[in-house]
Amino acid sequence: MNxxxxxxxxxGAVPDPELRRPIGELDMVREITAEDGHAVVDIALTIVGCPASDRIEADVRRAAASVDGITDVTVELGVMTPAERKALTEKLRDGRPARQMPFGPDSLTRVILVSSGKGGVGKSTITANLAVALAAQGLAVGLVDAxxxxxxxxxxxxxxxxxxPTRIDDLMLPPVAHGVKTISIGMFLRDGEAVVAWRGPMLHRTVQQFLTDVFFGDLDVLLIDMPPGTGDIAISIGQILPHAEVLVVTTPQSAASDVAIRSGLVARQTGQRVIGVVENMAAFTLPDGTVVDLFGTGGGAEVAAALSASDDADDVPLMASVPLSPALRAGGDAGIPIVLSDPDDAAARTITALADRVSHRSRGLSGRSLPMSVARPTASDS
Structure with missing residues (x-):
């Protein structure tokens, strides 16, 4: 090999930051010359103005310079032709039609909805930290902000x-943060703009497009941060993803736990399976050992017991009780989840343990077709 x-x-082994696949496999590496210790590497970016161009250039330069005998590297960036982009999108889809929802009941991706009965219980904070904790375990994780x-x-x-999101023809690539591929309506609005007059049909279409038009690639887990309550989006996702699993988030106080129970019951009515309850803002311990239960106690256990009470219901465990934590709030404000910024904090340890429980929980196979065939007897068998 020269x-x-x-x-x-x-x-060729350098990964594309957005597609998470080697650029050699994506046919982004063009001509390469190497003479007298000087390597010239020609790279074809997917689109004009590719947001990952600086990262790709730096990674390519570093990879080329790591080869024994190379002392100087020039990286030349170009752009794929329309035909090359078309071939790339077909390769990424792996034979699947465009705009097909890839998270159906036969998918190997676990879809987990994180819901709550009311707002203000820290559901999105739990979802973001759980996603990052799962990604830190080496899982491929996507997150839809519904x-x-x-x-x-x-x-x-x-x-x-x-x-x-980066658009490659009709593929929309979600931004990646802390190893999590993420999509949110907030990425399509001007700073400070709000979604005001959207109702059922528009909300349904938006969520459906997040699930069909965004290219997440192969995922182990897709988390969906649900809006509080049991409104239009909960009903739409119940129709689109009736096989999804559900985590219900509550706080210890009765005002939150009572409506959290209703959230879990509505999810179950659509066929979704409630796999557990997460109690947030639970009691925390002061340095002198004093335990402070600012929002009361017992709400999470109450929700879990109520959702387990039905004769035909699966047992719903209280999977985590996350203590109230200033560091958890500060990490959210800074955009650095506490499971990364302060992993020894009590809340971070609890969420990491929650990620362990979620990732090791077996997925139910009820109603799911399995790739097997039954051998039929032949005349020679009789």
Whole structure:
């Protein structure tokens, strides 16, 4: 293998930051020359103004310079032709038709809705931190911010204002933050703009487009941050994803737990399976050992017991009780989830343990077709 081939091998292994696949596999590496220690690498970006161009250039330069015998690197950036982009999008879809919802009941991706009965219980904070904790375990994680009127996921994950998905023809690539591929209506609005007059049909179409038009690639887990309550979006997602699993978030106080129970019951009526309850803003311990239960106690256990009470219901455990934590709030304000910024905080440890429980929980196979065939007896068997 000559020097140029060694450079091509090293450069081809560089991952595209948005597609999360090697650029060699994506046919983004063009001509490479290597003479007298100087490598010239020609890269074809997917689109004009690719937001990842600086990262790709730096990573390619570093990879080429790592090859023994290379002392100087020039990276030349070009853009794919329309035919090359078409071939790329067909490769990424892997034979699936455009605008087909890839998260149906036969999908290997676990879809988990994070819901609550009322707002203000920290549901989005829990969702963002859970997504990042799952990604830190090495899972491929996507996150849909379905709280169209009260979106907050971009800020909680530190995605800069004005960041939009990258479009490659009819593929929309979600931004990646802390290893989580994320989409939110907030990425399509001007700074300070609000979604005001949207009702059922528009909300349904928006959520459906998030699930069909956004290219997440192969995911282990897709989390959906639901709006509080049981309104239009909850009904729409119940229709689109009746096989989804549900985590119900509440606080310890009765005002939150009573409506959280209704949220879980409505999800169950659509066929979705409630897999657990997360109690947020639970009691915390002061340095002198004093335990402070600012929002009372027992709400999470109450919700879990109520959702387990039906004769035909699965057991619904209280999967986590996350203590009230100033660091959890500060991490959300800064856009750095506490599971990364302060992993030793009690709330961070609890959410990390929650991610362990979620990732190790077996997925139910009820109603799901399995790839198997039944051997039929032949005349020779009798």
């Amino acid at each position: 020097l140029a081939d060694l450079v091509r091998q090293a450069v 709280d169209v009127h009260g979106f907050s996921i971009p800020g909680l994950l530190g995605i800069p204002a004005g960041t939009q």
